[in-house]
Amino acid sequence: MPFTLSHAILAPPIAKMTGYRLPVAALAIGCMTPDLYRLLIRAGHDDGYLAHYWSALLYPSLCVGMGFTVLWYLIYRPVIYRFIGIEHAIPLRHLKSWIQFSIASCLALLIGICSHILWDGLTHADFRTLFFKNFLAQNIRLFDMVFPLHRILQVSTSVISLPILLWMLWAYYQRYKTPYPIALYIRCLGWGLVLITILSGWLAMHYYLEAIPSRLWQDNLYSIIGMCFNEFSQTALWVFTLGCMIWRLFIKD
DSSP states (O other), X not given: OHHHHHHGGGHHHHHHXXXXXXXXXXXXXXXXXXXXXXXXXXXXXXXXXXXXXXXXXXXXXXXXXHHHHHHIIIIIHHHHHHHHTBOOOOOOOSHHHHHHHHHHHHHHHHHHHHHHHXXXXXXXXXXXXXXXXXXXXXXXXXXXXXXXXXXXXXXXXXXXXXXXXXXXHHHHHHHHBOSSOOOHHHHHHHHHHHHHHHHHHHHHHHHHHHTSOTHHHHHSHHHHHHHHHHHHHHHHHHHHHHHHHHHHHHOOO
């Protein structure tokens, strides 16, 4: 879900503006939460846009964000950091610090969710639009093809954001990477989990594409691509989560 990841680019600058009082990870999760909600529902049966409404800010958006935040700090973060060799402890030494961190995380999630809805409100021509709906809905000719302006904005802002986000992640890695070599068995287990996750996502996407009649590709290409990303991400998420849980249970430092 590359467009979803692009929203996370707002997390570091927001954290910096708050003097890093808000957890960057919670901000990043909040920035992606309205789209992450789609990974928890049945496509075609539930409203995939429910978390994009302001009325859904607390439920389901905040609840979904809190769930992913708990998964990040308890399961994903320890496994990923062990695999790639990052040491960055969170200073939670007593009950008061835990409470403060929890409150800061909830606030960070709410701010991140709001940033996602605002971003979509400026790059979509539908119920999410904040301003200039007619302007965003106009067609633009590009490379001898016609595209809606809002779709060009969605793709372009995402494409521009992803390399910057990767650079931020690389800078973080360089700052907190451990000076000690990573054990061979840890690297093998980590890459094995990555490969299994990618393969499972690819198979889910492959089976989804096989069920789509060829006549639908021309009229619904954008929607089909979006559903492909969703099928891939949904399956990969569950497999990766299960793998991380097994890692946490059986692989000791």
